[in-house]
Amino acid sequence: MEQVYLNAAEAPVAHARIESLVREHQTKLSRYVRRMVGDPDVALDIAQDVFFAAYRTLQSDPERPLTAGWLYKTATNNAISFLRRKKIVRFTPLDRDWEVRGLRIDERSSASIDLQNAMQKLPGDQAAAIMLTSYAGYSSQEAASILGTSADAVRQRVCRAMRTLRTVMTERV
Amino acid sequence: MRLSPHDRAEVLAGAITLGEATDEERVEYRRHLADCAKCLQSFGGEHELERLNSVVQEAHASEIWEPDVRGPLMDRVNLMPRRVARYGLGILGVCLCISLIGHFVAGSSFAQMIRPALADPLVISYEGNKIVLEHRSVRDEKIPVAAQPRTTVVEHNIVHMAAPQGLTKAKPMMTHHEVAMAVTAVAHDTATAAESSSTYNASAANVPPWQSALKKRAPAYTGPTITAGSARAESLTIAATYSTREAVPEAGETAINPQPPAIAVQEGAEGTTAFEVLIDEQGTPTKCVITKPAGYVVLDETVCRAAMSVKYKPKTLNGKAVPGVYRDAFTFRPPNQQY
Ligand SMILES: [Zn+2]
Numbered sequence: 001m002e003q004v005y006l007n008a009a010e011a012p013v014a015h016a017r018i019e020s021l022v023r024e025h026q027t028k029l030s031r032y033v034r035r036m037v038g039d040p041d042v043a044l045d046i047a048q049d050v051f052f053a054a055y056r057t058l059q060s061d062p063e064r065p066l067t068a069g070w071l072y073k074t075a076t077n078n079a080i081s082f083l084r085r086k087k088i089v090r091f092t093p094l095d096r097d098w099e100v101r102g103l104r105i106d107e108r109s110s111a112s113i114d115l116q117n118a119m120q121k122l123p124g125d126q127a128a129a130i131m132l133t134s135y136a137g138y139s140s141q142e143a144a145s146i147l148g149t150s151a152d153a154v155r156q157r158v159c160r161a162m163r164t165l166r167t168v169m170t171e172r173v
Numbered sequence: 174m175r176l177s178p179h180d181r182a183e184v185l186a187g188a189i190t191l192g193e194a195t196d197e198e199r200v201e202y203r204r205h206l207a208d209c210a211k212c213l214q215s216f217g218g219e220h221e222l223e224r225l226n227s228v229v230q231e232a233h234a235s236e237i238w239e240p241d242v243r244g245p246l247m248d249r250v251n252l253m254p255r256r257v258a259r260y261g262l263g264i265l266g267v268c269l270c271i272s273l274i275g276h277f278v279a280g281s282s283f284a285q286m287i288r289p290a291l292a293d294p295l296v297i298s299y300e301g302n303k304i305v306l307e308h309r310s311v312r313d314e315k316i317p318v319a320a321q322p323r324t325t326v327v328e329h330n331i332v333h334m335a336a337p338q339g340l341t342k343a344k345p346m347m348t349h350h351e352v353a354m355a356v357t358a359v360a361h362d363t364a365t366a367a368e369s370s371s372t373y374n375a376s377a378a379n380v381p382p383w384q385s386a387l388k389k390r391a392p393a394y395t396g397p398t399i400t401a402g403s404a405r406a407e408s409l410t411i412a413a414t415y416s417t418r419e420a421v422p423e424a425g426e427t428a429i430n431p432q433p434p435a436i437a438v439q440e441g442a443e444g445t446t447a448f449e450v451l452i453d454e455q456g457t458p459t460k461c462v463i464t465k466p467a468g469y470v471v472l473d474e475t476v477c478r479a480a481m482s483v484k485y486k487p488k489t490l491n492g493k494a495v496p497g498v499y500r501d502a503f504t505f506r507p508p509n510q511q512y
Contacts, residue, residue, distance in 0.1 A: 018246075022242055023243070026242040030238070030240035035232075040238065040240070044240055044241075044242060047240065047242045051242060051246050052246060052249060055250055107232070107235045107238075108464045109231065109235040109464070109498070110451060110460065110462040110464075111228045111235065112231075112232040112236075113462075114232075115228065115229055115232040130229065134190065134191060134230065135229050135230070139191070139193065140187065140188070152176075154187070155184045155186075155190075155193075156180065156183045156187055157187070158187035159184070159186040159187040159190065162186075162190055162216070162222065162226070165229070166217065172460070
């Protein structure tokens with residue numbers, strides 16, 4: 001059983017650093033996770049867990065550099081493992097209107113709905129690839145280091161994810 | 174390991190989608206498509222790849238959700254035990270302690286403060302970089318996030334529906350000619366129309382709401398703990414939306430002229446239909462999406478039919494025609510209402 005020592009003396013440093021990390025990244029990271037998991041409540045839980053994990057890490061080593069990449073890596077892993085668990089009970093809607101209402105996103109632009117429809121059909125690795133690059137703006141190389149794979153693998157996943165998006169959009173015309 | 178030609182084409186297509194491909198790679202992709210109908214059909218050419226990328230970026234730019242992670246997180250952080258936390262059984266002990274304290278001071282404000290901890294066990298284990306969570310925090314203890322209204326849809330076209338003299342509800346269906354007469358006036362509010370047109374012109378002074386939101390977000394990514402990568406990531410997004418002119422009807426905003434059928438007038442149908450039309454590079458509308466229904470399907474259909482029958486000026490990005498979206502709204506009101 002793992003054991004973690006929390007050093008009370010170092011808490012203020014960790015506190016200040018986590019505050020600034022949250023302020024800086026909470027919106028973008030939560031939105032990213034919401035797109036991945038398709039549910040704002042789950043996204044908030046995951047985002048909170050990511051920052052909490054960051055806090056625990058900073059408590060044991062307040063000087064440790066925690067980059068945006070670290071946060072995204074942790075968030076992506078959590079989102080993908082959530083999707084894996086969810087897949088077992090995933091409901092396949094037949095009615096498109098229901099599907100649109102079922103997409104728990106506030107944005108009702110067609111781009112937003114098309115993207116979310118595609119996201120629901122994508123395996124986790126493709127969803128993460130398209131979200132980190134096209135959506136969040138990382139290069140395929142940066143996304144590759146977040147996902148622990150090669151840039152070419154990211155590009156290939158982006159291509160396959162875009163093919164699904166294209167199919168979703170064609171079906172809807 | 175060598176990739177198969179199709180796998181290689183997928184890698185190239187991904188690079189082109191993300192704007193990372195070199196000229197040589199673009200040529201290589203074109204050559205593959207010339208020989209491979211299958212890849213052409215499933216991925217499309219370079220324009221198609223770029224269009225799909227712009228859909229994703231548009232979705233990103235339209236985000237309105239403002240999550241609050243900080244509040245619940247800080248509650249959780251402040252409630253952490255200061256000594257040694259043990260996973261598994263240790264957690265149970267911590268929870269038990271907290272619940273005992275809670276029991277003694279129940280009813281006081283201190284009890285209110287610590288209560289979230291009772292339902293929020295610190296069960297986290299690490300597997301390399303992966304964090305496995307066994308319990309989730311309880312949802313209803315989070316601060317609810319109110320959805321913010323969209324600001325891009327402008328209500329500016331008021332369609333007054335006037336029934337012709339002598340038309341009563343008892344009268345059966347009207348002829349097509351009478352239908353055309355049923356709508357007598359399309360009043361156009363110029364003040365709000367001007368406001369609306371500014372929404373779609375990305376000049377320095379009139380930045381669309383989503384674009385200014387993007388710019389507001391940008392400084393958040395220049396902080397000290399940020400890698401060069403993420404700063405670049407943000408600037409990429411901004412660069413992509415630089416020098417944009419949105420799609421508009423060729424004959425101006427009054428070109429779209431919905432004509433509700435007689436039945437709508439008879440039923441006293443009213444409401445506001447907000448919609449979006451997807452415009453391709455040629456200015457042809459390809460799809461109409463109702464973003465806010467009027468409450469009467471017939472009115473929504475009328476609006477989409479009118480919007481789809483008009484020719485548009487395509488959206489331009491740095492002077493180049495690209496697929497775009499035209500957003501607008503129509504309000505239908507019976508003629509006797511003055512507001
Ligand atoms: Zn091929």
